[in-house]
Amino acid sequence: MDKLDFIPIILGSDSNAYGMARSFYEEYQVSSIALGKGQLPPTQNSNIISVEVYKDLDKPDVFQNTLIQKAKELKSKADKLILIASSDNYAELIIRNKEVLEQYYIVPFVSEELMDQLIYKENFYEVCEKYNIDYPKTLICTPEDKDNIEPSFEFPVVIKASDSLSYAVCNFKGKKKAYIVNDKEEFRDVIDKIYLSGYNGNLIIQEYIPGDDSEMRVLNCYSGKDQKVKMMCLGRVLLEDCTPLLVGNYVGIINEYNQHIYNKYKAFLEEIGFEGFANFDMKYDRRDGKYKLFEMNLRQGRSSYFVTGSGYNLARYLVEDRVYNKEQEIVFADNEHLWLSVSKGLLLKYLNDKSLQSEVKKLIKQNKYCSTLDYKEDFNMKRFIKNLSYNYEYYKRFKRYYEKKY
Numbered sequence: 001m002d003k004l005d006f007i008p009i010i011l012g013s014d015s016n017a018y019g020m021a022r023s024f025y026e027e028y029q030v031s032s033i034a035l036g037k038g039q040l041p042p043t044q045n046s047n048i049i050s051v052e053v054y055k056d057l058d059k060p061d062v063f064q065n066t067l068i069q070k071a072k073e074l075k076s077k078a079d080k081l082i083l084i085a086s087s088d089n090y091a092e093l094i095i096r097n098k099e100v101l102e103q104y105y106i107v108p109f110v111s112e113e114l115m116d117q118l119i120y121k122e123n124f125y126e127v128c129e130k131y132n133i134d135y136p137k138t139l140i141c142t143p144e145d146k147d148n149i150e151p152s153f154e155f156p157v158v159i160k161a162s163d164s165l166s167y168a169v170c171n172f173k174g175k176k177k178a179y180i181v182n183d184k185e186e187f188r189d190v191i192d193k194i195y196l197s198g199y200n201g202n203l204i205i206q207e208y209i210p211g212d213d214s215e216m217r218v219l220n221c222y223s224g225k226d227q228k229v230k231m232m233c234l235g236r237v238l239l240e241d242c243t244p245l246l247v248g249n250y251v252g253i254i255n256e257y258n259q260h261i262y263n264k265y266k267a268f269l270e271e272i273g274f275e276g277f278a279n280f281d282m283k284y285d286r287r288d289g290k291y292k293l294f295e296m297n298l299r300q301g302r303s304s305y306f307v308t309g310s311g312y313n314l315a316r317y318l319v320e321d322r323v324y325n326k327e328q329e330i331v332f333a334d335n336e337h338l339w340l341s342v343s344k345g346l347l348l349k350y351l352n353d354k355s356l357q358s359e360v361k362k363l364i365k366q367n368k369y370c371s372t373l374d375y376k377e378d379f380n381m382k383r384f385i386k387n388l389s390y391n392y393e394y395y396k397r398f399k400r401y402y403e404k405k406y
Contacts, residue, residue, distance in 0.1 A: 003076070003077065003078060003079060004030065004077060004078040004079070005078065005079055005080065005323060005324075006030065006078055006079065006080040006081065006082055006106075006319065006323050007030065007032070007033060007074060007077065007078040007080075007081055007082070008020065008021065008024045008030065008032040008033070008081075008082050008084055008315070009032070009033050009034075009035065009067075009070065009074075009081050009082065009083055009084065009105065010032050010033070010034045010035075010049070010084040010085075010086060011034070011035055011036065011057075011083070011084065011085050011086060011087075011090035011093075011094070012034065012036050012085065012086030012087050012090055013034050013036040013038065013039045013040045013042070013043040013051045013086075014040050014042055014043075014086055014087070014302070015042040015302065015305075015341065015372050015373060016086035016087070016300065016301075016302045016304065017032075017034050017036075017042070017043055017049065017084075017086040018042040018043050018046070018049060018372060018373060019300075019304060019305030019308070019372045020032070020084050020086065020300065020304075020314065020315065021034070021043070021046070021048050021049035022048060022305065022308070022372065022375055022378070023305070023308045023313050023314045023315035023316075024048075024315040024319075025048040025377070025378075026308070026313060026315075026377075027313045027315050027316045027319070028315065028319065031047070031048050031049060031050065032048065032049045032050075032084075033049070033050055033052065033070075033074075034049050034050065034051045034052070035051075035052050035054060035057060035066065035067075035070065036051060036052075036053060036054070036057065037053065037054065037055055037056075037057050037058060038053055038055075039051040039053060041386050041390065042372075042373055044382070044383070044386065045380055045382040045383050045386070046378055046383065047377075047378055047380075048375075048377070048378050052070075054066050058089060058090075058093065060093065060096070060097070063093050063097065064097050064100060064101075067083075067097075067101060067104070067105070068100070068101075068104060071104035071105060072104075080105075080106055080322075080323055081104065081105045081106065082105065082106045082108070082318065082319070082322065082323070083101065083105045083106065083107050083108070083109075084299075084300075085109075085299045086299070086302075087299075088119070088164060088165065088297060088298075088299070089165055089168075090299075091109065091297070091298045091299045092115065092119065092165065092298075094107060094109055095109050095110065095111070095112050095115045095298070096112060098111070098112065106322045106323070108225070108275060108276035108277070108318060108321075108322055109275065109276045109298060110273075110274060110275055110276065110298060114272060114273065114274070115298060117272075118296055118298060119298065120162055120163065121160075121162040121202075121204045121295075122140045122162055122202060122204070124295075124296060125138050127272070128293060131267075131268050131271060131272070133264070133268060133293050134290045134291060134292050134293060135292050135293045135294070136158075136206040136207045136208075136209055136283075136285075136292045136294070137152075137153045137206065137207040138204060138205070138206050138207075139151060139152060139153075139204075139205040139206070140162070140202050140203075140204065140205075141191065141202060141203040141204075141205055142202050143195060143200055143201075143202075146191055146192075146195055146203075149191070149205070150184070150187075151187065151205055153207045154207070155181065155182050155183055155184075155187075155208075156180050156181060156182045156208040157180075157181055157187065157205055157206060157207060157208055158178055158179065158180055158181075158204075158205070158206045158207070158208050159178070159179045159181060159187070159190050159191065159194075159203055159204070159205055160177070160178040160179070160203070160204050160206075161194070161199060161201060161202075161203060161204070162201050162202040162203060162204050163199075163201035163202070166199060166200070166201050167194075167199055167201065170194070170197040170198050170199045171197065172193055172194075172196070172197040174193065174244075175197070175244065175245065176244040176245065176247060177244070177245055177246065177247045177248055178247055178248060180208055191203065206294075209283045209284075209285050209292055210285075210286065210287070210406060211283065211284065211285075211286060211405070211406070212352055212353075212404070212405040212406070213237050213238065213239050213240045213250075213405065214236065214237060214238055214239075214351070214352070214353050214356055215237075215283050215284045215286070216236075216237035216240070216250075216281065216282070216283050216284075217234060217235065217236055217237065217256065217258075217261070217281075217282050217283070217284065217291060218234070218235045218237060218250060218253065218279065218280070218281055218282075218301055218303065219232065219233070219234050219235075219261065219265060219278075219279070219280040219282070220232075220233050220235075220277065220278070220279050220280075220300055220301055220304050220306075220307050220314070221233075221265065221266075221269060221277070221278045221279075221280075222276070222277055222278075222314065222317040222318060222321075223269050223270075223274045223275050223276060223278065224275070224317075224321040224322075224328065225275060225321060225322060227270060227273045227274060227275055228270060228330070229266045229269050229270060229274075229330055230317045230321060230328045230330055230331065231307075231312055231314075231317045231328075231330065231331045231333070232262045232265065232266065232330070232331070232332055232333065233255070233306075233307040233310065233312050233333035234255070234256050234257065234258055234261055234262070234333065235250075235253035235254065235255055235256060235303075235306050235307075235339070236253065236254050236255075236256040237250050237252070237253055238250075238251075238252035238253060238254055238340075238347060238351050238356060238360065239251050239252040239342075239347055239350055239351055241397075242397060242398055242401040242402045242403070243397050243401055244401065248281070249302055249303070250302075250303040250341075251340060251341045251342045251347070251394070252338075252339070252340045252341075252342065252347045252351070252360075253303055253306045253338075253339045253340075254336075254337070254338050254339075254356070254359060254360065254363070255306070255310050255333065255334075255335055255336055255337045255338075257332070257333070257334040259332065261291060262332050265280060266330070276298070276299075276318075277298075277299050277300040277304075277314070277318075278296060278297070278298065278299075279296070279297040279299065279300060279301035279304065280293060280295070280296050280297075281293070281294045281295045281296075281301075282294060300314055303339065303341065303372075305339065305370070305372040306337070306339030306370075307333070309337060309339050309369075309370035309372075310333065310335045310336075310337035310339070311333075311335045311337070312331060312333050312335075317331075336363065336368060337363065337368050337369065337370070338360055338363040338364065338368060338369035338370075339369070339370055339371070339372075340369065340371055341371060341372060341373070342391060342394045343391045343394070343395075344360075344364060344369075346391070346394060346395055346398060347360065348360060348361070349398075350398060350402060352404070373387055373390070374387065
């Protein structure tokens with residue numbers, strides 16, 4: 001068997017991992033290897049991605065040793081190995097071990113120093129101030145001032161953990177990824193519950209930006225090893241997951257072109273010296289006409305297959321840059337396309353904006369739509385049945401949890 005130019009090594013086994021594996025396969029007909037603590041349904045029974053399970057993979061010593069050993073095993077099969085993260089946790093582990101891992105892998109991620117400025121939300125909002133990035137009015141709650149803190153802006157307010165990795169291991173009744181609270185009593189109750197669960201990090205308290213899910217925007221970018229942006233693709237969110245622990249994950253996106261946003265974030269990424277994939281979540285504030293940034297991820301977004309599906313293959317920008325060392329002119333995505341991870345019927349049922357409903361129907365009629373997990377080249381009955389079950393589960397979730405936003 002001929003030696004491959006490269007093999008993608010993807011950390012994680014969720015739909016993000018599958019989307020990246022699909023991107024690599026569509027462009028280069030190369031299958032991916034995923035390493036994870038378990039195997040989640042999106043990557044099961046697949047011919048384009050194989051999953052190897054290491055239960056303690058998220059422990060730093062196990063992580064480094066496992067990746068080094070895997071690289072040695074694959075040395076004879078490919079000239080290069082590319083590391084991809086499908087979650088914040090894996091992205092952080094890669095970056096913390098970047099110096100060692102670069103001896104074995106292509107590691108398209110930022111430095112540890114830059115990461116620490118970007119992943120902790122209180123640090124990140126300082127960066128936003130420095131580079132004139134708009135964000136919601138924000139207050140930091142430390143464990144020391146949790147009993148006395150009060151918001152300096154009007155209710156409703158949003159409460160979320162600054163250290164999402166530490167928060168992920170805390171368990172308590174009523175836990176959510178983010179909370180929208182409407183009065184002081186609810187405000188106090190949420191803060192108490194979070195800290196009683198064992199969480200010891202800071203909390204971010206922000207003003208609530210009015211509007212439903214369709215006011216959200218998601219921007220995915222790739223920056224080359226020369227720290228120049230190569231691709232930017234903006235999406236308008238149609239609908240978010242309403243499951244308490246999955247709030248903020250998108251289930252419907254339509255591509256949107258906005259050169260002002262592209263220019264602003266291109267300048268930001270290049271000024272800070274960014275490398276690799278970046279994902280930005282922001283919301284349009286109709287009160288002042290600005291897009292307020294909530295979060296930045298140092299990896300492609302969970303819903304990032306919408307980029308590949310609309311004609312801008314994520315894997316291509318990475319491989320042409322890092323494997324084949326080709327020069328690339330920046331691409332500002334402007335194709336019209338629909339991405340969804342729930343059924344078309346569910347999306348249309350809970351999409352409130354009539355003009356967006358019409359746009360969705362038009363794109364479906366024109367066959368300009370896709371779903372990450374619905375891939376004909378990877379079809380088999382086991383995957384088909386799992387996808388049916390997945391879609392049915394979402395009907396139940398929306399019936400139970402959905403609340404209209406204003």
